[in-house]
Amino acid sequence: MPFAAETPQPAAQVAPRTPPVGDPGSPASPGADVVLAVDTLSKRYGSLAAVDGISFQVSRGETFGILGPNGAGKTTTLEMIEGLRKPDSGRITLLGLDAVRRRRAVQNRIGVQLQSQALWPELTVEETLKTFRALFRRKLPVETMLERFSLTDKRRSLVRDLSGGQKQRLSVATAMVNDPEVVFLDEPTTGLDPQARRSFWDLIHEMSGEGKTVIVTTHYMEEAEALCERVAIMDRGRIMAMDSPRELVRGLEFDNTVECTFAGSVERERLLALPAVHDVKKENGAHFLFTDDVSATLAGLMGLTDDNNERVQSLQVRTATLEDVFISLTGRRLRD
Amino acid sequence: MNVKGFLQLVFSQGTILRRNTGFWVTSIMTAALSMAVFGWLFNPDTQPFDLALVDEDHSQASRTLVEAFNGIDNVDVREGSRSGEMTSLRDGDLGAVVIVPEGFADDLGSGSATLPVFYDNSNPIRIGYVTTTVNAVVDSYNTQMTGQSSAVTVQQQAVSTQHVRFIDFLTPGMVGMTVMWVNLGVGFLLVTWREQGILRRLGVTPLRPGSLIASQAASFSIVSLTQVTVVLLMGHFVFGVAIHGNFLWLAVTVFLGVMAMLSIGYVVASLLKTVTSVNAVINLVAFPMMFLGGSYFPLDPPPALKPVIEAIPLTHLNDALREIVNHGGGLGDLWLSWLILAAWVIGGFGLSMRLFRWQ
Numbered sequence: 001m002p003f004a005a006e007t008p009q010p011a012a013q014v015a016p017r018t019p020p021v022g023d024p025g026s027p028a029s030p031g032a033d034v035v036l037a038v039d040t041l042s043k044r045y046g047s048l049a050a051v052d053g054i055s056f057q058v059s060r061g062e063t064f065g066i067l068g069p070n071g072a073g074k075t076t077t078l079e080m081i082e083g084l085r086k087p088d089s090g091r092i093t094l095l096g097l098d099a100v101r102r103r104r105a106v107q108n109r110i111g112v113q114l115q116s117q118a119l120w121p122e123l124t125v126e127e128t129l130k131t132f133r134a135l136f137r138r139k140l141p142v143e144t145m146l147e148r149f150s151l152t153d154k155r156r157s158l159v160r161d162l163s164g165g166q167k168q169r170l171s172v173a174t175a176m177v178n179d180p181e182v183v184f185l186d187e188p189t190t191g192l193d194p195q196a197r198r199s200f201w202d203l204i205h206e207m208s209g210e211g212k213t214v215i216v217t218t219h220y221m222e223e224a225e226a227l228c229e230r231v232a233i234m235d236r237g238r239i240m241a242m243d244s245p246r247e248l249v250r251g252l253e254f255d256n257t258v259e260c261t262f263a264g265s266v267e268r269e270r271l272l273a274l275p276a277v278h279d280v281k282k283e284n285g286a287h288f289l290f291t292d293d294v295s296a297t298l299a300g301l302m303g304l305t306d307d308n309n310e311r312v313q314s315l316q317v318r319t320a321t322l323e324d325v326f327i328s329l330t331g332r333r334l335r336d
Numbered sequence: 337m338n339v340k341g342f343l344q345l346v347f348s349q350g351t352i353l354r355r356n357t358g359f360w361v362t363s364i365m366t367a368a369l370s371m372a373v374f375g376w377l378f379n380p381d382t383q384p385f386d387l388a389l390v391d392e393d394h395s396q397a398s399r400t401l402v403e404a405f406n407g408i409d410n411v412d413v414r415e416g417s418r419s420g421e422m423t424s425l426r427d428g429d430l431g432a433v434v435i436v437p438e439g440f441a442d443d444l445g446s447g448s449a450t451l452p453v454f455y456d457n458s459n460p461i462r463i464g465y466v467t468t469t470v471n472a473v474v475d476s477y478n479t480q481m482t483g484q485s486s487a488v489t490v491q492q493q494a495v496s497t498q499h500v501r502f503i504d505f506l507t508p509g510m511v512g513m514t515v516m517w518v519n520l521g522v523g524f525l526l527v528t529w530r531e532q533g534i535l536r537r538l539g540v541t542p543l544r545p546g547s548l549i550a551s552q553a554a555s556f557s558i559v560s561l562t563q564v565t566v567v568l569l570m571g572h573f574v575f576g577v578a579i580h581g582n583f584l585w586l587a588v589t590v591f592l593g594v595m596a597m598l599s600i601g602y603v604v605a606s607l608l609k610t611v612t613s614v615n616a617v618i619n620l621v622a623f624p625m626m627f628l629g630g631s632y633f634p635l636d637p638p639p640a641l642k643p644v645i646e647a648i649p650l651t652h653l654n655d656a657l658r659e660i661v662n663h664g665g666g667l668g669d670l671w672l673s674w675l676i677l678a679a680w681v682i683g684g685f686g687l688s689m690r691l692f693r694w695q
Binding site: 082083084104105107108110112114115116117118119120122123127130131132133134135136137158174 | 337342541
């Protein structure tokens with residue numbers, strides 16, 4: 001069961017965000033308060049185009065997701081915006097400033113959490129926060145940060161003695177010490193258990209509720225659905241699609257996905273010929289049938305046999321998700 | 337970055353270094369162990385000493401006394417003038433000067449003559465050896481020549497000398513070695529930070545590489561000055577090492593040494609990627625430097641090796657430290673060592689600022 005295992009129960013307490021007024025699907029309109037504008041940004045590593053001429057805009061207060069598999073170029077994109085890497089070409093305007101040339105001015109006003117937690121194991125929680133505070137012009141009091149990230153009773157503990165969740169909270173806290181206007185989170189929940197991931201989502205909702213612009217990369221489609229008002233789907237250095245999660249799914253020509261396996265092999269044409277099937281993708285021995293009429297497709301499928309005269313071996317029916325958007329765009333899954 | 341922020345950064349890094357106990361304890365332990373071994377167990381100073389005799393009487397009696405000193409085990413005896421030998425004694429080249437004064441024979445004839453003995457008071461072990469040796473010779477002279485045990489009385493006088501014992505030589509060398517080990521370690525620290533992603537993390541803040549390096553230099557200087565104090569106090573109170581020089585010059589020298597070693601550490605960390613390779617290269621740099629830089633033994637190098645030794649920063653750090661600790665050296669004695677250390681600092685930092693990468 002490929003999807004079910006990785007997908008936590010449908011977000012009950014954390015419902016997908018309803019985008020604010022206006023047409024949420026379109027990129028920030030010229031009149032809106034654009035916080036980040038990326039224009040034909042490229043970065044090559046040797047012959048590999050890690051980021052290949054991408055453009056997007058993010059409005060103030062928006063939670064924007066970059067969804068894609070490992071190696072899609074998400075991290076490289078963030079690193080160029082954050083000032084860690086120089087772009088080969090293209091422009092980045094962040095908070096009204098050229099993010100490459102006015103790097104430090106921009107860095108004073110953004111908060112960044114990198115993939116690795118990057119904390120000094122030898123310092124205590126309080127010392128860590130004090131050290132990061134020292135780097136910024138604008139800063140919040142240590143007490144505030146300790147309380148907000150529920151670290152007050154751990155203030156004198158060494159980082160090396162913290163649990164994974166506590167380290168994660170401290171790591172985010174270090175990104176927030178300067179009360180940033182824009183927060184970048186690079187795959188923040190990778191490696192967290194479902195419980196910790198869920199409480200991290202709450203944290204991001206809180207940030208967003210304070211009016212902060214949040215830009216998050218992830219390869220969890222349910223995360224993008226739960227957090228982001230808009231999502232850019234990225235693969236091989238390019239943005240394949242960009243819209244609100246709901247519109248991206250609605251844009252599919254089908255409503256449901258039927259995932260099935262056979263003991264033997266079945267020709268693709270026979271599956272495509274089934275009623276209401278728009279497209280068929282095959283991956284790791286499983287067939288994905290994209291359908292706009294589940295019952296008609298299922299009825300047809302039941303009558304189908306493989307070369308060994310055997311019928312359908314396993315079957316799963318789902319409402320279309322961002323994952324299906326990704327599969328239909330690239331023919332591959334987000335994660336292997 | 338303002339002053340408060342900078343101080344916080346210095347303090348945090350000092351805390352990190354302090355909690356990385358292995359970082360500073362190892363070099364202090366090495367210094368302490370070396371000082372114990374060479375100060376107590378294997379002490380090159382209990383070896384033969386030089387004795388000078390000055391015969392001012394030129395009589396039969398004085399000649400016999402002088403002859404009596406020849407052929408004592410473990411003592412090199414020579415003769416010379418009073419002024420010349422006293423200068424040698426003050427310079428630390430002699431164990432003692434025995435003077436047979438003018439009128440010695442006459443005094444002896446009238447029953448009691450005195451024999452002034454000037455000895456180097458810097459080495460307690462040697463003092464005992466010198467006085468017992470002289471007394472033994474005089475006693476046997478008395479019984480053999482005069483039959484009276486009190487005919488010649490030894491009149492001992494301590495003389496403050498510049499004698500440098502091996503432990504006196506070693507202690508500043510251990511200071512230099514400690515400074516070298518701890519500060520080369522910055523390379524290890526930086527590459528660890530890079531592997532842990534900490535440098536990348538700092539790279540997305542407005543922190544400038546220059547501020548990071550400056551704060552690191554400050555915290556390493558504090559750690560090093562503390563270590564130097566520990567080593568010197570140990571030398572002074574446990575081994576009686578006299579510290580002649582000015583503490584300000586000492587601090588300046590240590591600071592320059594810290595900076596020179598840090599700059600090498602930065603270059604190594606900038607050129608190499610992994611913790612293991614940095615570790616290997618630092619050892620490869622440090623061990624030869626420790627011996628060629630003369631931390632343990634005075635070197636008498638073959639001419640081919642001389643330019644190498646003259647180029648090594650530790651050589652000049654040790655030279656300057658010995659000049660201050662052993663001889664109370666001033667600016668005139670120190671400027672060349674300082675200049676060469678400063679050249680290392682400028683070259684090393686210039687290079688590493690060019691090579692510095694956050695990731």
